[in-house]
Amino acid sequence: MKQNSEEIEISTISGSKNNAVQIRNAYKRYTPSAIVLNGLNLTVPEGTIYGLLGPSGCGKTTLLNCVVGRIELDAGSIQLRVRKRSEIGYMPQSLNLHDQMTILENFFFYGYLFGMNTESIQARAIDLITFLDLPSGHRFVKTLSGGQQRRVSIAIAFIHDPKILILDEPTVGLDPVLSRSIWDRLLEMTKRGKSIIITTHYIQEARQAHTIGLMRSGVLLAEEAPLSLMERCGCADLEEAFLMLSHKQEQDTKSMELAYPKSSHPVKAYYEDDNKTFSRTKLRGVMYKNLTLLKREYIFMVFVIVLPVLQTYLFNTAIGRKPRNLHLAVVNDEIATANCSHSAYQGCFLDANQTVSLSCLYLEVLQNESYNFIEYTNDTTALHDVRKNKVWGLLHFTENYTASLANRVALGLDAFPQDVSNSAIDTWVDLSNQYIGNFIRYDMVRSMVSFLKKALENCNENPKLGALPLSFEQPIFGSFDENFISYASTAILCLCCFFFPSILTGGLVLTEKLGGMMERMMVAGATMIEMMASIILIQMVVHIMQTALVMVVMYIVFDNPLEGSLITLSLLMFITGIAGMFFGFMLAVVNTDMTITAYSGIGTNIVLCFTSGLVWPIEAEHYLLRSVCWAFPLTWTVDAARGICSKNYSFLHPYVLRGFGSTIVWNLIFMYVIYFFMKYKKDVWVIQK
Numbered sequence: 001m002k003q004n005s006e007e008i009e010i011s012t013i014s015g016s017k018n019n020a021v022q023i024r025n026a027y028k029r030y031t032p033s034a035i036v037l038n039g040l041n042l043t044v045p046e047g048t049i050y051g052l053l054g055p056s057g058c059g060k061t062t063l064l065n066c067v068v069g070r071i072e073l074d075a076g077s078i079q080l081r082v083r084k085r086s087e088i089g090y091m092p093q094s095l096n097l098h099d100q101m102t103i104l105e106n107f108f109f110y111g112y113l114f115g116m117n118t119e120s121i122q123a124r125a126i127d128l129i130t131f132l133d134l135p136s137g138h139r140f141v142k143t144l145s146g147g148q149q150r151r152v153s154i155a156i157a158f159i160h161d162p163k164i165l166i167l168d169e170p171t172v173g174l175d176p177v178l179s180r181s182i183w184d185r186l187l188e189m190t191k192r193g194k195s196i197i198i199t200t201h202y203i204q205e206a207r208q209a210h211t212i213g214l215m216r217s218g219v220l221l222a223e224e225a226p227l228s229l230m231e232r233c234g235c236a237d238l239e240e241a242f243l244m245l246s247h248k249q250e251q252d253t254k255s256m257e258l259a260y261p262k263s264s265h266p267v268k269a270y271y272e273d274d275n276k277t278f279s280r281t282k283l284r285g286v287m288y289k290n291l292t293l294l295k296r297e298y299i300f301m302v303f304v305i306v307l308p309v310l311q312t313y314l315f316n317t318a319i320g321r322k323p324r325n326l327h328l329a330v331v332n333d334e335i336a337t338a339n340c341s342h343s344a345y346q347g348c349f350l351d352a353n354q355t356v357s358l359s360c361l362y363l364e365v366l367q368n369e370s371y372n373f374i375e376y377t378n379d380t381t382a383l384h385d386v387r388k389n390k391v392w393g394l395l396h397f398t399e400n401y402t403a404s405l406a407n408r409v410a411l412g413l414d415a416f417p418q419d420v421s422n423s424a425i426d427t428w429v430d431l432s433n434q435y436i437g438n439f440i441r442y443d444m445v446r447s448m449v450s451f452l453k454k455a456l457e458n459c460n461e462n463p464k465l466g467a468l469p470l471s472f473e474q475p476i477f478g479s480f481d482e483n484f485i486s487y488a489s490t491a492i493l494c495l496c497c498f499f500f501p502s503i504l505t506g507g508l509v510l511t512e513k514l515g516g517m518m519e520r521m522m523v524a525g526a527t528m529i530e531m532m533a534s535i536i537l538i539q540m541v542v543h544i545m546q547t548a549l550v551m552v553v554m555y556i557v558f559d560n561p562l563e564g565s566l567i568t569l570s571l572l573m574f575i576t577g578i579a580g581m582f583f584g585f586m587l588a589v590v591n592t593d594m595t596i597t598a599y600s601g602i603g604t605n606i607v608l609c610f611t612s613g614l615v616w617p618i619e620a621e622h623y624l625l626r627s628v629c630w631a632f633p634l635t636w637t638v639d640a641a642r643g644i645c646s647k648n649y650s651f652l653h654p655y656v657l658r659g660f661g662s663t664i665v666w667n668l669i670f671m672y673v674i675y676f677f678m679k680y681k682k683d684v685w686v687i688q689k
């Protein structure tokens with residue numbers, strides 16, 4: 001048997017007259033050596049039951065998947081006498097049910113997808129529950145036995161009374177009475193012109209079919225009525241006939257040349273409504289399902305709302321504050337620190353015969369910055385304790401500290417070098433912790449300036465003489481009290497707005513993809529646009545709630561700076577959230593593994609955290625990173641948000657426009673990747689067995 005590319009035929013919708021399904025020269029393989037369909041021909045006359053039989057792994061499910069358009073043929077043609085997906089009823093081998101929903105909710109969901117109204121779904125549900133002997137429609141699918149779940153799956157295929165029914169092993173695990181009644185119902189349906197393809201491992205059961213297709217090694221060994229087949233083979237039952245034909249096929253194939261078409265054009269079963277990207281009825285179905293699931297997952301929803309609030313609260317309480325009650329060692333050769341009282345530094349240190357100990361004044365000023373002093377008698381033991389992490393640093397005052405300082409101030413340029421050296425407080429600070437070390441050094445310098453001012457005031461001298469010859473006027477933006485939280489708060493807000501929608505969307509979509517529900521919905525006719533629209537609509541509500549709460553904590557509870565327009569900021573955060581949703585959706589499309597998706601989602605957000613100026617300013621990044629990090633999703637968004645919050649930039653400020661522009665571009669990039677994968681990656685929603 002030879003097949004070349006000229007013989008390949010694209011499927012059409014108009015099957016031959018009186019044939020419901022007609023498959024010609026079907027070829028399919030998953031790997032070059034594993035050919036599953038090898039030039040198979042199959043014909044299902046209208047108004048009949050077609051029993052597809054064959055050993056496990058012979059390709060029955062693959063063939064049915066090609067018919068319903070789940071996967072593509074490498075070559076051949078599939079002709080169906082239906083135009084729309086809603087005219088097909090499909091029960092997959094793996095049940096692919098929403099088990100967090102009740103039986104009725106599953107019926108409503110698929111009913112809406114097939115364009116039915118509530119009343120007809122209700123009427124059909126009552127009929128199917130009775131016929132399939134199902135428990136109450138209010139039972140959750142997850143609480144049903146395996147056999148009951150299979151019956152729910154059959155009911156979904158029946159719900160819209162389709163023209164063609166495709167049932168992949170519907171009677172596995174069912175008792176004989178129920179199997180019998182299902183076959184009776186199928187036979188009754190054929191009288192109303194319905195056509196049915198059914199696969200089963202129970203060969204005797206298939207005797208009731210009008211036509212039997214015996215499948216083996218990618219082709220049909222026979223396709224005829226059961227009785228005629230047995231008669232032709234001279235066998236008493238179908239099993240014997242199958243064995244006989246298999247044996248004959250083995251002998252024939254030895255002399256047959258295996259010729260798989262060299263250039264293959266993928267062929268997909270065509271349904272007219274595949275070209276229609278959006279339908280309000282189907283959107284209603286998908287919305288119904290998503291809302292039902294969200295309602296059900298209320299603990300998860302509480303978590304979704306509480307987590308960002310908690311995160312923002314913890315951020316504001318844990319980060320950016322000044323360390324307090326740090327221990328410092330003091331070696332004071334001028335006066336025992338225990339004797340330092342207010343009177344020890346009263347009076348003017350420049351007066352002759354003064355008895356002032358200015359070391360006490362300095363220690364008091366520094367103590368106001370919240371330090372605890374531990375007195376030591378010598379530097380050696382104090383430094384030993386610095387090394388042992390008992391104290392963060394050491395201050396050493398010389399014996400005649402005040403007198404030397406007085407000489408240094410009074411004599412100025414003529415001061416003796418010894419006075420210059422004795423008037424300096426020697427300090428050793430543990431700088432291994434950069435944040436704490438810098439706080440200590442900053443406080444020491446700041447306290448020195450205040451201390452000198454006070455000391456000069458006590459002498460009725462101009463206190464400005466003690467200040468640095470540098471004057472900081474009122475800041476243009478921000479305030480002298482600005483701290484790290486004010487700086488990082490906008491970045492945290494942007495990250496929350498991107499991260500939570502991405503995790504939530506990715507998780508929801510991937511769960512449905514891995515459970516096979518996504519595939520079943522697609523086969524039922526739901527399009528990607530409808531599914532994305534539904535998720536985005538629902539997520540938007542969640543996102544708005546999350547962002548509003550985070551903003552309340554950030555700007556009302558903790559009073560972080562928000563100088564600019566709340567509306568502009570909210571709008572920016574809104575599109576950042578949409579970008580997060582598309583990012584999550586993209587991860588779910590690209591990946592087939594929950595762990596990898598979680599890692600890539602969390603990993604990306606950690607990278608964004610480092611590169612968006614949250615932890616450290618972008619201006620300080622390595623020049624190579626700085627030259628590319630502007631292109632990362634949140635860099636310009638954070639910049640714009642910071643401009644709005646701390647500098648009162650308006651919407652039309654170039655920085656803000658740039659932030660909006662970059663966020664919109666990232667939305668488009670994520671959308672394009674989703675589109676690209678769905679268009680060019682085969683079977684994006686099919687989970688490989």
Ligand SMILES: Nc1ncnc2c1ncn2[C@@H]1O[C@H](COP(=O)(O)OP(=O)(O)OP(=O)(O)O)[C@@H](O)[C@H]1O
Nearest residue numbers: 030036055056057058059060061062063093688689
């Ligand atoms: N996604 C896939 N990737 C690789 N091989 C696959 C894939 N799906 C199926 N196969 C292989 O294709 C062959 C046909 O599988 P298929 O599920 O169509 O058989 P089947 O006749 O329906 O089997 P069963 O009666 O056990 O359900 C098997 O060898 C199977 O391992």
